Amino acid sequence: MSTDGYSVGATTTEWHDALVKHKIIAKPEREVTQDETDIKFMWETREKEEANKYKDKTLEELGEMEDDGEERGKGKEQKKKKKGTIEELRRKRLQELKDKETAERFGRIQAISKADYTKEVTEASKQSTVVCCLFAFSQPESKKMLQCLEILAERFKECKFVKIKGQECIEDYPEDFCPTLIIYKSENPIGHIKGLQCFGGIEVISPDIVEWELAQIGVWKTQMETNPRTFQMHTKNKTRSRYQSKSANGERSEIDAEQQDEGAERASDASDLDLD
Template identity: 35%
Template structure:
């Protein structure tokens, strides 16, 4: 007697507890049964097709596959475009702060520069941030006049960078000493921001852009600053 057979006698013995309950189908059994049912349905669907109809059906299936991959690729490109929608250093004012910074940092990291145009150190950092914004278009780079952001904010604390992520302030970097030093180059500031998690690992910019950017800035300013006095 096979206790796993579906017989009336076995059912009676199971009901009385003489035989253990019959094991139900496993996950593999269910998967195989579904797979078999799909194959049988496909075979039945194709069994009455002639060669021309089969060729036409094959073309339609090929087109469906192409449409699927085309749509998938378009979705991937759109997602990349959505993430790469910044690419520049923008100035904001106090009314914009909550929307642009606090709420905006829920989807991406936001780097905010508190600055004053009259300070050479702030001009240097603005230049570097503009370059980094081009290299990292998925990160939002903003600047705001210091006293528009925090009333009576002292100039001695400038430049100041605020790093926001996940809707909250993650890091506050105060003064040139925290931004790579008084003669900081683009790469120095880039390294600081990466240490604090504000930048992804791979920049979108081309190799060698760092040196050219620094040289362009120094040429515009006439000479590279070598004194700390302008940055205190």
């Protein structure tokens, strides 16, 4: 009986060793002892505890701790390891700040001119999605849309929002088509929405509804699980039903007509959303 020179927890025969030597069979793996497992767990726990000490530190605090380690820890392995941990955390924190700054570099609607369109919309869409609003001055629908977009620009700072007067962007562009949203991604238009019908009209539209509808065509991802417009319409219809039960016949007919118009509005939504 002989062994292969490794502690495998069991004795092997010469025949077995010969098979291993000529690579006919694999060499048995060394069994890990309980002591080794416990020691490994202990060091991993210590390293996690050490790293957690610096997790919530600011960049300035990490810098001070790094300087302190250089002054007191020369020639000490433990201090050297601590310094390496702090340096790594500082690099990670700086990268996180840089990434956040890059992702959130917008946050408002930028007014552009026709000369800026290619640069600020088409070319800019290489880096981020661009939502361009063609609007008409003093038009209530345009004002309502721009109010919604101002709020969404704050919510989705990684997305670029721009606005331009419709007739300046496109000569003789009908004001009835305003507001018009043109959405670009990777230099390609992915959405073209005229008016507010797609969002329920001027009385229904809200930032949440615009967020939901644009999420459906891939402008961004929304945290909302249900269509906020459906909820609004459901609540509105319930209110009307209670009113109908207390109204005279003439009033009821007028409300029924409003509900029919609302249904027609919903049915026309698909035609208002043209994907180029």
